[in-house]
Amino acid sequence: MNLKKSIRFILNDQEVNAWESPGRLALDFLRDTQRLTGTKEGCKEGDCGACTIILGSLQGDRVAYTPMTSCLIPVGELEGKHLVTIEGLNLKSLSPVQAAMVDTGGTQCGYCTPGFVVAMTAWLMDESRSVDLEGAKSAMSGNLCRCTGYRSIKEAGSNVAESLSTKLGEGDRVAQLCDMKALPDYFIGIPKRLAAMQSSESESAASTERPLIIGGGTDLYVQRGEDIPDQEVALLNLGKEIPVVSESNDRLILDARMTFQAFGDDPLIQKAIPDIQAYNELIASWPIRTRATLGGNICNASPIADMTCLLLALDSELQLSGGDVARNLVLKDFFQGYKQLAKTEDEVIECISFVKPTANTRVNWEKVSKRAMLDIATVNSAARFEVEENRILEGHLALGGVAAIPLYLKEASAALAGKVVTPELVLSVVQLAQSEFDPISDVRGSADYKRLLARQLLLAHFLKCFPEVISEEVVYAAL
Ligand SMILES: Cc1cc2nc3c(=O)[nH]c(=O)nc-3n(C[C@H](O)[C@H](O)[C@H](O)COP(=O)(O)OP(=O)(O)OC[C@H]3O[C@@H](n4cnc5c(N)ncnc54)[C@H](O)[C@@H]3O)c2cc1C
Ligand code: FES
Ligand code: FES
Structure with missing residues (x-):
């Protein structure tokens, strides 16, 4: 079966009309077909950042650029986008990022260097990220280097921040960076060129009886990357619009295609969950968070899925389509056994919703x-409490890494309803929770260690959410 399609996009400053299987990896297309070998192949699992590229998509009259690992991007998703590789960042002389890497000795064998330069350039292009050392470190959280020990690379990031922070202002970063010779001038013309491509007819994604559903591809390409180019795929993120959060009555409604990064950056989510950006820093890396979707996190059904754990505690509901009828289902009833879901293969999660948190x-x-960073959880946990003074009207507790599924603690949660928070209540609920799971020993830790972690994380929710009535001293004295 011929799966190939026409895929049109801009690669650096050239328009490309590729004839490709949509599920083929962008990394393979760049290196093997385009011979753009500056984009390196390292782990091919999203872990090392050697293959980092920047992907731009048209939003109104501007292009939004985000760093991504090309080893996890299907080439079909490039349709109508601007793909920037390390070659596309070259100017007549070194850019400030390139110069800083040279000046600090930030490159030795050089294999990781294009990835670092691309990640740092993406950082400067994103006006929501702070131009300081912390911003640089966060931007490079998905890049590994086996030679330098990172000190010189961090110094390069710090030097770039020092030299550019006062020059970069509000507004269109791309124009500012072009002006200061940190980006090539061709970037200025990209919005118009992309707009012209969107208006012309281009072939859409394959549609067959049962294509493989791909969200961000960050799980699928790691698990079965070699097979996907030979399969029909349904690329959920082919649309031009960026998935957002909306409000309806008392609920927040999330498009399931929303990425972790977009979720954490959304003003409604930041209001509802004030620490969401700090949580995001502990989940994967920036280039993975710009791909990984909430729907994919739920459907991959990993027992340690981080966002799923949070969404379970928020007592979320799913909206599914693609079956005989569109239907709603509460998330806590979605997981039936290890990687067994209460959905048919044809069903797609369209939306996730939960009651809007209030004061x-x-x-x-x-x-x-x-x-601490770029690692999967040994154990994770989340809690939501609806409170009136010191009484819990409703409590929801979730745990990951202690069972075959992401676990909603039904009995412990129910035991909180209507209760006044006291150290005795907390200890009894944490004790009750222990009867709801039976962890196994694996590479991440022994069963006993996971039990201990589960207890500590559950206690941490109460210590952080009710500091006025419960303290570490009292809890640990009573244990
Ligand atoms: C380097 C690296 C680090 C990672 N770190 C973390 C981490 O710290 N925490 C964490 O939780 N995860 C982590 N992950 C795992 C992964 O990024 C997440 O599970 C992510 O949410 C998967 O989403 P996706 O859209 O990429 O899924 P995909 O790979 O596209 O899909 C996963 C599964 O879900 C199905 N699917 C996707 N969307 C839908 C939908 N809307 N409806 C129905 N089915 C759908 C697909 O068919 C597939 O079966 C990491 C992955 C990598 C590569
Ligand atoms: S090759 Fe390692 S992240 Fe892509
Ligand atoms: S310089 Fe060799 S891997 Fe970074």
């Missing part, structure tokens, strides 16, 4: 992993 809501999320 009387307290939400907390915790994660323990071996490395």
Whole structure:
């Protein structure tokens, strides 16, 4: 079967009309077909950042640019977009980022260097990110280097921040960076060129009886990347519009195609969950968060899925389409066994919704992993409490990493309803929770260790959400 399609996009400053299987990896297309070998292949699993590119999509009259790992992007998703590789960042002389890497000795064998330069350039292009050392470190959180020990690379980031922070102002960063010779001038013409491409007819994604549903592809390409180019795919993120959060009555409604990054950046979510950006920093890396979707996190059904754990505690509801009838289902009833979901293969999660947190809501999320950043959880946990003074009207507790599914603690949650928060209540509920799971020992930790972590994370919710009535001293003395 010939799966190939016409895929039109701008690659650096050239328009490309590729004839490709939509599920083929962008990384393979760049290196093997285009011979743009500056984009390196390292892990091919989203972990090392050697393959980082910047993808731009037209939003109104501007292009929004985000860094992504090309080893997890289907080439079909490039349709109508601007793909920037390391080659597309070259100017007649070194850009400030390139110069800083040279000046600080930030490159040794050089294999990781294009990825770092691309990630740092993406950081400067994104006006929502702080231009300081912390901003640089966060932008490079998805890049590994085995030679330098990172000190010189961090110094390069710090130098770039120092030299550009006062020059970069509000508004269109791309124009400012072109002016200061940090980006090539061709970027200025990209919005118009992309707009012209959108208005002309281009072939849409394949549509067959049962194509493989791909959200961000960050799980699928890691698990079965070699097979996907030979399959029909349904690319959920082919649309031009960026999935957003909306409000309806007392609920927040999220498009399931929303990425972790977009979720954390959304003003409605930041109001509802004030610590969401800090949580996001502990989940994957920036180039993965710009791809990984909420729907994919739920449907991959990993017992340690971070966003799923949070959404379980928010007592979320799913809206599914594609079956005989569109239907709603509460998330806590979605997981039936290890990777077994209460949905047919044809059903797609369209939306996720939960009751909007108010001033009387307290939400907390915790994660323990071996490395602080860019690591999956050993155990994670989330809680939501609806409170009136010191009484919990409604409580929802979720735990990951202790069972075959992301776990909603039904009994412990129910035991909180209507109760005044006291150290005795907290200890009894945490004790009750222990009867709801039976962890197994694996590479991330022994069963006993996970039990201990689960207890500590559950206690942490109460300590953080009710500091006025419960303290570490009292809890630990009573344990
Ligand atoms: C380097 C790296 C680090 C990671 N770190 C973390 C981490 O810290 N925490 C964490 O939780 N996860 C992490 N992940 C895992 C992954 O990024 C998430 O699980 C992500 O949410 C998957 O979403 P996706 O859109 O990429 O899924 P995809 O790979 O596109 O799809 C996953 C599954 O869901 C199905 N699917 C996708 N969307 C829908 C939908 N709307 N309706 C129905 N089915 C759908 C697909 O068919 C597939 O079966 C990491 C992954 C990588 C590569
Ligand atoms: S090759 Fe390692 S992140 Fe893509
Ligand atoms: S310079 Fe060799 S891997 Fe970074």
